[in-house]
Amino acid sequence: MSDHPKTPVVPVVPVEAFEPPYYVAVFTSVRSQEQDGYGETSARMEELVKDVPGYLGMEHAQTPGGLGITVGYFRDADALTRWRTDAEHRVAQRRGRAEWYESYTLHVAKVERSHGFTRAETRRDPRAD
Amino acid sequence: MSDHPKTPVVPVVPVEAFEPPYYVAVFTSVRSQEQDGYGETSARMEELVKDVPGYLGMEHAQTPGGLGITVGYFRDADALTRWRTDAEHRVAQRRGRAEWYESYTLHVAKVERSHGFTRAETRRDPRAD
Numbered sequence: 001m002s003d004h005p006k007t008p009v010v011p012v013v014p015v016e017a018f019e020p021p022y023y024v025a026v027f028t029s030v031r032s033q034e035q036d037g038y039g040e041t042s043a044r045m046e047e048l049v050k051d052v053p054g055y056l057g058m059e060h061a062q063t064p065g066g067l068g069i070t071v072g073y074f075r076d077a078d079a080l081t082r083w084r085t086d087a088e089h090r091v092a093q094r095r096g097r098a099e100w101y102e103s104y105t106l107h108v109a110k111v112e113r114s115h116g117f118t119r120a121e122t123r124r125d126p127r128a129d
Numbered sequence: 130m131s132d133h134p135k136t137p138v139v140p141v142v143p144v145e146a147f148e149p150p151y152y153v154a155v156f157t158s159v160r161s162q163e164q165d166g167y168g169e170t171s172a173r174m175e176e177l178v179k180d181v182p183g184y185l186g187m188e189h190a191q192t193p194g195g196l197g198i199t200v201g202y203f204r205d206a207d208a209l210t211r212w213r214t215d216a217e218h219r220v221a222q223r224r225g226r227a228e229w230y231e232s233y234t235l236h237v238a239k240v241e242r243s244h245g246f247t248r249a250e251t252r253r254d255p256r257a258d
Contacts, residue, residue: 005258012159012194012195012196013159013232014158014159014232014233014234015157015234015239016158017235017236022234023238024153024238026155026200028143028144028188028200029143030141030143032141032248038235039149050147051180053177057172059157059196059198060192060198061190061191061192061196061197061198062190062192063189063191065141066141067141067143067190068190069188069189069198070199071155071198071200071204073236082137087168087175095185097246097248099142101246101248102248103143103245103246103247103248104143104144104209104244104245104246105143105144105145105243105244105245106146106148106243106244106245107146107153107202107240107243108240108241108242108243109152109153109238110238110239110241111236111237111238111240112237112239113237114234114235114236114237115234115235116232116233116234116235117226117232118163118229118231118232119226119230119231119232
């Protein structure tokens with residue numbers, strides 16, 4: 001395949017601790033045996049979400065056992081609604097339930113406090129306890 | 130090493146969608162080069178947190194690039210406070226900052242809505258869109 005989607009660039013620094021309140025969407029999933037088109041759609045969604053006003057960032061990791069954890073960060077509930085109801089995203093959601101996911105859980109939550117720690121420089125938030 | 134800690138058992142089903150409100154603690158981290166004792170402490174914390182009244186569950190995954198995502202689920206803010214201030218956990222937190230983590234971010238958030246989807250049976254929550 002000459003044009004298969006690039007592997008998403010994995011951040012080596014955690015998404016920052018934004019100023020609360022903001023929203024996190026925690027999406028945990030186990031994929032099915034049917035993965036045709038998943039990679040392309042996933043890469044497309046990763047690009048598309050960046051256009052959502054209020055989108056702050058996203059992180060994804062996966063266990064060897066197949067549990068995936070995706071965390072999306074959004075400025076407010078409206079931003080999340082825009083992403084949830086995006087027409088192209090809705091098509092992807094439907095296809096996900098029909099084909100790609102064995103099971104998933106979505107938790108939408110309002111961040112009340114956050115802090116970050118960086119070894120080299122703790123300027124981001126010195127209250128790192 | 131004859132007594133190195135067992136690899137934590139990885140769930141093959143996502144943690145369920147509990148009845149809101151409940152809390153999620155999203156901890157994202159990049160580890161340092163110093164990992165002496167990390168495995169033992171991590172395994173111990175995974176056991177210890179289960180004793181916290183109001184603890185609901187935990188999930189962890191890691192990218193090949195080294196970004197770890199841990200999500201803890203708690204019934205209420207008090208449960209999270211109990212865990213955050215647990216004496217043994219505090220020692221682990223301090224050691225984490227001194228040795229094991231290059232950087233991390235913690236987001237503590239109150240879940241406002243959640244839903245689950247399971248291919249074989251959607252009884253958990255049929256509103257899976």
